[in-house]
Amino acid sequence: MEKLYNILWLGLKELQSLMKDTVMVIFIIFSFGFSIYSQATGTGETIHNAAIAIVDEDQSSLSRGITALFYPPYFKSAEAIDADAIDSAMDQGHYTFILVIPPDFERDIRSGRDASVQLNIDATAVQQASIGAAYIQNMVQTEVQRYAGGIPANRSLEQGLVLRRAFNPNGTQAWFRSVVALGDQLSLLTIVLTGAALLREREHGTLEHLMVMPLTAFEIAVAKVWANGLVIFVSFTLSMLIVVEGILDVPIAGSRLLLLCGTAIYLFAAAAIGIFLGTVARTMAQFALLMLLTVMPMMILSGGMTPVESQPDWLQYVTWFLPSRHYISFMQAIVYRGAGLSVIWNELLVMIVMGLVFLGASIRLFRKSVLVLK
């Protein structure tokens, strides 16, 4: 019982300290407000405003028809350029795609000869390149077939295909992006906040003072976890309700309660990692570097940018140890697929275990690290 009170009072102290730090408070609001919003909306749709140019050496009605296929929002209107400008235009990155329609293209098609167009793709823009190329291929192919009378004018090649996106019928980017952004901000803020709070106490000698009081390392660490976790949790909940559901209009398919529970568990794991880093690092500069080494992989490899199954096999084993990977997969299951506890319990379990492991390791190292500093 006394232990619980200790944890409570120490945590309240943590909150008092945080509230005095205006810069921190402003940036927490910034991170969960503006930052989420701009990440969710800023990146537009998967193919959006792609820059395309056309080298029309045919100048036929078919080639003009193809040129007219490209218009916003997927593509910028196609610009006509000369064949000898292709290289420099691509080098400068003016266009992602340049479509070359050879002379006599229309005639060849009409007379039954094989004909081809060439699509130059700036493959350094990997994502746009592959999706965009497929779009262009389909659009041109349909146009050619229609022109040649292969298919009725009112029917396209894809017509036989009914594509249905489960969980996000319109493929709205903001749905996906906002949730990933939330996860990223959670990882970053929780780790920085708890780790730095601990390190700061150590640098200021207040931790040493706590260590001569009837308090255990466990109580000190847990107090930091709950207090900082709570701040982030509240910010998260508000951001979820106001920014994500409210402003961005992202529907949450599953149970909000379950989502918040899972988030609390993830916060525990992330805060434990923060504490661990704060225990290991000797100076704030070291902590900053360690934090980058931890948070950046957590953000980039969580599956929010690249789906986990697209990572190389060896890396998948590594990322399994990132709690953010489990959290992002948990979040996606709840928010989009409306999954229930039965589907995602294993992710939660993994996060709990990770949190416990890091917390345990920190507590073991605690006393030693307090003294090492001096």
Next chain:
Amino acid sequence: MAAEPETVVRLSAVTHRYGDVDAISKIDLNVPSGRMVSFIGPDGAGKSTLLGLISGVRKAQVGEIEVLGGDMRSSRHRNRVCRRIAYMPQGLGKNLYQEISVRDNLHFFGKLFGQDYRERDARITRLAGATGLSPFLDRPAGKLSGGMKQKLGLCCALIHDPDLLILDEPTTGVDPLSRRQFWTLIEELRGERPEMSVIFSTAYMDEAEQCDWIAAVDDGRILASGTLGELRAKTGRTDLEEVFVALQAGDGAPSAEKLVIPAFKDELGEPIIRARNLTCRFGDFTAVSDVSFDIAKGEIFGFLGSNGCGKTTTMRMLTGLLAPSDGVAEIYGHPVDANDLSTRRRVGFMSQAFSLYSELTVRQNLVLHARLYHLPTPDERAQALIAQFDLADHADQEAGDLPLGLRQRLSLAVAVVHDPQLLILDEPTSGVDPQARDAFWRILADLSRQQKVTIFVSTHFMNEAMRCDRISLMHAGHVLICDTPQNVLAASGEEELEKAFVSFIEKATGTKTEPEAQTAPEILSTKPPGRNPVRDSWRRILAWSNCETLALARDPVRVAFAFFGSLILLLIFSYGTSSDVTDLSFAVYDRDQTADSRDYLSNFQGSRYFIEKSPIHSAQEMDARLKAADITLALEIPEGFGRDVKTNGSWQVSAWIDGANTLRSATIESYVEQAHSTWASGLSSADALGNFSMLNRHRYNPTSESIYAMGPSVPAILLMLFLAILMAVSVTREKEIGTITNFYVTPTRRLEFLVGKQLPYIAIGLINFAVMTATVIFVFDVPLKGSGLALTIGALLYSIAALGFGLLVSTFTTNQVSAVFVAAVLALLPTIQFSGMLQPVSTLEGSARLMGSIWPTTYYMQMSVGAFTKGLSLSSMVPQLLVMAIFGPVFLFTTALFLKKQEA
């Protein structure tokens, strides 16, 4: 004195407030020059503020401050006059760089004042010789004892032969021996340069009594000023402490009835503390060696010794913070055990450095501790302590804003919050004014005699030592003598404890510890300042760089992280972020089961993109499997598909795609459409039409592998984040530690400071760039087709830009935590999301587009990707280079604009 002495400092109607509290108000004061001047007064009287204003560290608010014949409010005058002023802030070694060596510290200050190597070397040799620092020139400043640190601080202050030396409580926390050496040193220097004025503040009345001129400060006002004789005449008392009390007149008659502590009666019980052969070793260094003593219940045990002799280490062993290497410490008959919470409940501890929460108020600190000890009524207890320790005027002030003496009082209040039976106090009265110290000891006496609290206290004040029941004198880890003060005096044959102290230590070391003054001090030419402004300016820039570099070199972990960290991240990201969507799991729900349907599906089954899972048998199953993320694509072929294909064109297939990850679903969609179109056009090309095909030329990245895009992009991200955060932390650290004072009081200009700080990190940036580029070329096999020179220039400009951003962050942050936080939060978003790695900036929208366009990473990434994969030449990268060249200076000048050259 016949002629009116010249004035070095003239204050008129000077007021300074922090928030709504007046630290000093309407002070008028003329300080004569060429004198030894001391400011005395209780804690919080405004002494430090006054000294700060005179030195130019603090920005003047109201009133006129004239120092060395000019107005300190004018930055031109400050800049000119700072070469003639030296300022040493309060706190042991507060303005020294703890990581770097004594010699490097001295060189640093010499360089800031434009001295060349020969001059510096000569001065250092002389100053170090005079202070006895010569043997320790290569030791890091942080490893010096407190007294040594103050001597080093003095050397640093004296390196440019100042005409006005300002010392803020220079001997606080310094042992008697070092203190004596310190003042002898100053006396000698004044003998050499009699024109030098010295102004210092002190809590030691004996130090003030040695002065030519004294100003008594109380409650933000000057009570009186003049020579000791004048003050004595004014009050009719001789003892300076009594003089001061008399000057405070308003408070009525001096309350100071002498504190007499009743004699101690040993109850002959078990000793409360029993130390047996305590030894503590750190590596080769033995901090405490074979220390034994017993302390009885209710005894006040004084622990004396020079700085760094092992007192603090012994105390830490007693509190269980440190495990002894040898020997036993017992408290209440139990060996000290770090895990024994019940012992800790009976012990109150006060450490040497202030270790309470500076961001909490006095009351909040007390309440917190009362709660942590589970007192029944924490608020009442806090209130009682506030009254007892006379903290009522400051109860709701933040602890960090309190002057040192009040903080110490608060620390003691916290230490006794739970009525402990044993108090372990490490220099509790260091920096506390005499009256407050008396009050403090009254409390201790009361605790000891009335409540039988055992007190173990270390101190540098001999009058306090005399009040102890027994004292123990420690030197170099050994206890020299342990007895009652009277017996110690008797054993030494001296009359004063201070002399006894010195003689014991001299006996122990076998030498006279008088500093050997250099016999023939060289007369060094003081070059007129600013003779070659450009050279001096560069010298200052390099001084800051060199200092930063040395500090970095002392922290190999940081350097290693900076290099290996980026390497590891480069490897992980380059392999891990791939937009090649492959191995998609799909399943078919074939309700037709004809040759046509199987033909259609074979299109997918053979693809390298798809992996087929077991077929689906019902619509519910399809839903469930998508939900469980077992499959990402389900193909549904309706009944009658085969028939429709043959008879009419109205056949239809449904594809269900997991749309959770929109990027991936867009890719899957395009794969599905492609496979579908191929099959569909196969149907229609039965007509005699020409076959159409599209040749895709994947330029720059023929195999369309992510690594070609990622390899060159990731270094751009890492350089930005590592450099920006390291830079922000580095500058903010100066602010938090207090070394920023060196920027305030030396001739360093804003840009010199900023550029100097940047230089070492530019080197780190470029080395990092080289390592990462080599990794991309040799490990990832991505050839560098374009101009390496252009890329290197780009990396240089980019590093400067990233560091500039870090500098900018540092102007808004006051502690390292928020520096890390703000730099990371602000930099991560545009660097990773909006710089073109994921999506070309041209496709972004709104604020994201804006952020992407004004963020240096965008341009460097274009360059890096261009140089690697597109084989761009220097000339074609000129636009990006030009844009990047703008960022660094813009950040730098903006920072300079916001950077303050004085404290508020």
